[in-house]
Amino acid sequence: MKRRSFLKHTAALTAGTLSAPYVLPSGRLFAKTMNRKVNHVVFCLFAGGVRNIDAIHQDLGNLMPSMLTGVKSTADGITTLPTSPHPTILEQEGTLFPEFRYKDGPTGHYNGHTVALTGVYTDTGLNLRANPEFPTIFEYYLKHNSPSVTSKNAWWVSNALGPYPALNYSRYPGYGAMYGANHIAPTYLLNPAIADMLGQPKPFQFHEEEKVAKVRNFLNKNFGKDALLDNVGIVNTEDDARQIRAFIQDMYTKGQSGLLNNPLGLPSNQGNNDIYNILFAEEIIKEFQPELLVVNMTDVDACHQNFTNYMVNLQKADYAVAHLWNLIQSTPGMADDTVLIMVPEHGRNLDSNTVRDNFGRFGVDHTGDPTSREIFSLILGPQGVINKNLKVGTANNPVGETIDLVPTVANLLGFDLDIPTGLLNGRVLNEIYV
């Protein structure tokens, strides 16, 4: 099917479904959504390489006081952040897997991201210049969810470029760009240099756009080829594209008018790349209330050269996810109907490297030793759906691994049984459910 036809078909189907929902004999709407546990999932890759010794075991005190119980760290050199933006410690609002595992494959950042989003471990042959080999969670969602929805419901918010933009869809036959998520790297797209160049678009009114479309349709009809067939990447429907364009313009305007100068309520000098990435993810949540949003943070990777900055950025990441959860709980349509999953992509080595920071602390790499495979996962959700204040697994009996997250997201959104067998090796983390 031509992509343009597909988009029109999808849009029409969605519009038709919205305007004329049918009621099943059981009295419920939409047969396949009956298995949904929630209608929204936000998946936060608490990435950059977080060592369980520093996070869960709190060897230097609690560096994540918004997420975990424990005595707050007072280590030299760490910043004092405001108190948690959320009234309760996140651990008490969900299920914590303190001994989660990234069991296989290289402990590289991109490998870890790929595994988390595809549910399949990678090997050393991972191609950084191509989309992933196996379908991403976005494609499973957009292909198998019923009723069909458009890409406006699925977002990949990355804090880096390089290979990361390619994680919004795979090259797997039968999946691919047609089912890809909207990718945005907001700290790049919305930075001041680009805002100066792209922040003043010709403002066509809706009726003017219709006139343009009439001329364009005439031109396209005469040409006879569909340019979209040769265009790589996802394509939004015209209505969705209009809303996304307006959103980006709004972000430029907010940035230019100084409204983003205190990210997540922090002083501007406290805002790192992670903080801003979460800020823009929150703006997407407010605007679109997506059903599936994945956002990442990676600033803790400063650990290679500066262990103290690692601790500082770990605190900021902790603060950011608490702010994110608080925003979700105050967003109509998402409050009490969203699961938030947090997981590092991998850990860090047990032994330090030889790079010492100003406080005399040595840096730590992540080269695949057993410690660098030890991570955690915290899964929050609504009362009556997700177990609260529960810890699952111990160091002697680790429970859960990275490849379990894709099946779990699919199960939460009710399309796991539609995924062809053999594609996923992980399991649904049923321990989270009440």
Next chain:
Amino acid sequence: MKKILIISFALLPLLFACGDPQENVYLYEVNTVDVEQSGVDKNNPKADLEFISLVYADLFGGTVSQSDIDVMIIAFTALGDKQLITDIIIRNMLNSPQANVPSDAQMRNDIEKFIEDTYLKFYIREPNAYEKWELQGMIEGDSELIPEMIYYAFLTSDEYRYF
């Protein structure tokens, strides 16, 4: 007699050589031809940045600077929907005071010429009679259809994506 014949043969080449010199000038060069390409022959899609560079050249009449290209590369990579980011870039270029867009009065003063110029500018070909007639009808029938909208339609059309 024999002497006369020898002289005659000796002078024969001179006889030919003394003809009109214009007739002996041979020019080996290619005939002048139009380089227009019909729409159906355009099969090669433009790469994204190639495309944007051409939009810039068509609207501003110059070459896009390296620093602007760098910014556009980042913008292209930072948004998954390439058609949308292309559209945003085109709208920004169209909104620039430096963009070479005819005024509405200029267009309506000679619609036929405007259409021919626009096809040549963006499609590198002349419009056929039907295209000319149809587009002229659209412009004459809608006083709110301004040159910027028509330029925008051409720049975002399928044919403009191809060589």
